Amino acid sequence: xxxxxxxxxxxxxxxxxxxxxxxxxxxxxxxxxxxxxxxxxxxxxxxxxxxxxxxxxxxxxxxxxxxxxxxxxxxxxxxxxxxxxxxxxxxxxxxxxxxxxxxxxxxxxxxxxxxxxxxxxxxxxxxxxxxxxxxxxxxxxxxxxxxxxxxxxxxxxxxxxxxxxxxxxxxxxxxxxxxxxxxxxxxxxxxxxxxxxxxxxxxxxxxxxxxxxxxxxxxxxxxxxxxxxxxxxxxxxxxxxxxxxxxxxxxxxxxxxxxxxxxxxxxxxxxxxxxxxxxxxxxx
Amino acid sequence: xxxxxxxxxxxxxxxxxxxxxxxxxxxxxxxxxxxxxxxxxxxxxxxxxxxxxxxxxxxxxxxxxxxxxxxxxxxxxxxxxxxxxxxxxxxxxxxxxxxxxxxxxxxxxxxxxxxxxxxxxxxxxxxxxxxxxxxxxxxxxxxxxxxxxxxxxxxxxxxxxxxxxxxxxxxxxxxxxxxxxxxxxxxxxxxxxxxxxxxxxxxxxxxxxxxxxxxxxxxxxxxxxxxxxxxxxxxxxxxxxxxxxxxxxxxxxxxxxxxxxxxxxxxxxxxxxxxxxxxxxxxx
Numbered sequence: 001x002x003x004x005x006x007x008x009x010x011x012x013x014x015x016x017x018x019x020x021x022x023x024x025x026x027x028x029x030x031x032x033x034x035x036x037x038x039x040x041x042x043x044x045x046x047x048x049x050x051x052x053x054x055x056x057x058x059x060x061x062x063x064x065x066x067x068x069x070x071x072x073x074x075x076x077x078x079x080x081x082x083x084x085x086x087x088x089x090x091x092x093x094x095x096x097x098x099x100x101x102x103x104x105x106x107x108x109x110x111x112x113x114x115x116x117x118x119x120x121x122x123x124x125x126x127x128x129x130x131x132x133x134x135x136x137x138x139x140x141x142x143x144x145x146x147x148x149x150x151x152x153x154x155x156x157x158x159x160x161x162x163x164x165x166x167x168x169x170x171x172x173x174x175x176x177x178x179x180x181x182x183x184x185x186x187x188x189x190x191x192x193x194x195x196x197x198x199x200x201x202x203x204x205x206x207x208x209x210x211x212x213x214x215x216x217x218x219x220x221x222x223x224x225x226x227x228x229x230x231x232x233x234x235x236x237x238x239x240x241x242x243x244x245x246x247x248x249x250x251x252x253x254x255x256x257x258x259x260x261x262x263x264x265x266x267x268x269x270x271x272x273x274x275x276x277x278x279x280x281x282x283x284x
Numbered sequence: 285x286x287x288x289x290x291x292x293x294x295x296x297x298x299x300x301x302x303x304x305x306x307x308x309x310x311x312x313x314x315x316x317x318x319x320x321x322x323x324x325x326x327x328x329x330x331x332x333x334x335x336x337x338x339x340x341x342x343x344x345x346x347x348x349x350x351x352x353x354x355x356x357x358x359x360x361x362x363x364x365x366x367x368x369x370x371x372x373x374x375x376x377x378x379x380x381x382x383x384x385x386x387x388x389x390x391x392x393x394x395x396x397x398x399x400x401x402x403x404x405x406x407x408x409x410x411x412x413x414x415x416x417x418x419x420x421x422x423x424x425x426x427x428x429x430x431x432x433x434x435x436x437x438x439x440x441x442x443x444x445x446x447x448x449x450x451x452x453x454x455x456x457x458x459x460x461x462x463x464x465x466x467x468x469x470x471x472x473x474x475x476x477x478x479x480x481x482x483x484x485x486x487x488x489x490x491x492x493x494x495x496x497x498x499x500x501x502x503x504x505x506x507x508x509x510x511x512x513x514x515x516x517x518x519x520x521x522x523x524x525x526x527x528x529x530x531x532x533x534x535x536x537x538x539x540x541x542x543x544x545x546x547x548x549x550x551x552x553x554x555x556x557x558x559x560x561x562x563x564x565x566x567x568x
Contacts, residue, residue: 061540075540124431124432136505138505138506140424140429140430140431140506141427141429141430141431143425143427145424145425145429145505145506146424146425146507147408147424147425147506147507147508147509147541148408148507148508148509148539148540148541148544149507149539149540149541150507151504151505151506151507152503152504152507152538152539153504153505154504155504155538155539156500156501156504156505157442157443157497157500157501157534158441158442158443159441159442159443159444160443172536172537172538173534173536173538213441216440216441217440217441217501217504217505218505219436220435220436220437220438220439220440220501221420221422221429221435221437221440221501221502221505221506222422222424222429222431222435222505222506223430223431223432223433223434223435223436224431224432225431225432250441250457252456252457253456254436254439254456254457255432255433255436255439256345256359256432256433257431257432257433260432
């Protein structure tokens with residue numbers, strides 16, 4: 001039996017299933033304090049028997065390098081109570097023989113989409129999520145990218161759309177991708193949440209501009225064969241097509257990866273990509 | 285005995301040595317037609333005995349994926365006579381039992397700098413070269429990044445420096461990094477080659493702007509622990525320091541990788557990084 005946990009900023013999912021991503025049983029609950037959240041998770045897992053291995057998909061910043069002294073720790077975060085909390089210690093205290101594989105939530109989602117989802121069978125895949133923030137998981141040459149800590153794709157700095165004078169919502173960088181194109185950025189720029197804007201609202205041209213430039217940077221650095229965009233904001237009708245069309249214009253025929261079509265696609269799993277990917281980590 | 289070949293756009297280097305990058309003997313000559321260049325290389329290697337393995341560092345675009353049918357082929361390139369030429373076939377015809385490992389020139393240089401050069405011992409390193417074009421090799425999690433084909437870092441699109449109205453020299457994208465910051469871009473923008481501009485010329489603030497933004501994109505996608513910048517243009521006095529200072533300003537304390545100092549450094553080997561990296565490929 002394999003266990004999986006998706007620790008999200010607002011919700012937590014615990015599950016048991018197979019390492020190919022098949023879910024047998026899951027439970028979802030709000031992420032509250034670290035102590036309460038892990039107590040609830042451990043209680044649930046205990047009722048299912050002794051898991052031999054667990055994959056965890058966690059919000060970041062989180063130390064996912066197993067060689068680091070602080071492996072498993074949530075790093076400095078504005079999220080109250082979580083800075084410095086160890087994700088792995090309470091689980092290992094409860095299940096001492098269990099093997100834990102820890103990844104970022106976006107890397108886990110990327111893995112699920114690349115194995116059995118919208119990019120099934122590809123070895124080079126990026127998964128972008130757009131909601132309160134923007135993040136990406138990247139599978140490159142069949143491996144999930146980490147580098148020093150892990151990618152913070154949302155904070156890439158991109159060319160401004162002509163005539164756009166919105167200063168951006170990122171407290172660090174102002175007009176980085178996240179500052180210009182996250183859910184809060186859309187709401188602040190247009191005075192209306194994205195969910196209330198019609199598909200032909202100019203907001204979506206602006207959104208596609210920043211997304212296409214972000215993907216262009218991915219293409220230049222860790223070229224994906226396909227890009228999956230999920231998260232609440234991505235549900236706007238036509239956004240994937242609009243982004244892909246602009247991306248092709250920007251790329252000007254230069255990147256062979258764009259011969260794949262469609263190139264920018266919605267996720268197959270969306271709400272379940274993270275937890276399925278976490279299950280897959282047990283066999284990765 | 286291990287063999288190595290660096291096939292550059294203007295010069296070719298052939299060498300024998302050890303797989304730790306130690307050079308025993310090398311010869312350099314201009315890259316001319318494919319036939320003439322490979323005839324000369326093969327003749328030289330034949331005089332050294334039968335190499336058991338060879339690492340090749342080649343200019344791109346080149347198919348480096350060993351699973352691809354066209355592995356070893358130079359792809360569509362403006363360089364006369366080279367489009368579609370197979371690098372590997374003539375070498376395997378001459379040395380049928382030789383194992384060939386093929387990489388991009390920048391990935392090979394990155395490997396050398398990461399193993400025994402300016403970023404020795406690090407597992408996450410980017411090597412950027414600025415000359416006629418701009419390219420990068422990236423070691424991430426101890427592996428050289430490929431993705432779909434290989435990175436084309438020079439073509440990343442970046443925010444314009446305020447007040448900069450140069451339209452850029454890239455025939456595909458105009459104002460991508462290469463179009464704004466390569467040797468020809470500097471010469472065209474200022475009417476003088478970079479080598480003739482004094483270290484306090486404003487050209488170098490502009491150069492540092494685009495480089496720092498390019499590195500910021502690397503940090504957000506495949507975070508390096510250190511960035512090595514080589515190539516002719518990088519020899520401008522103070523350019524590494526200027527780029528690092530601006531990068532730190534842009535990053536606004538966000539990326540933990542920047543705790544490493546110095547972060548942006550010149551190469552240790554410069555002219556020899558490619559051929560030493562090619563030797564290392566035989567044991568990679």
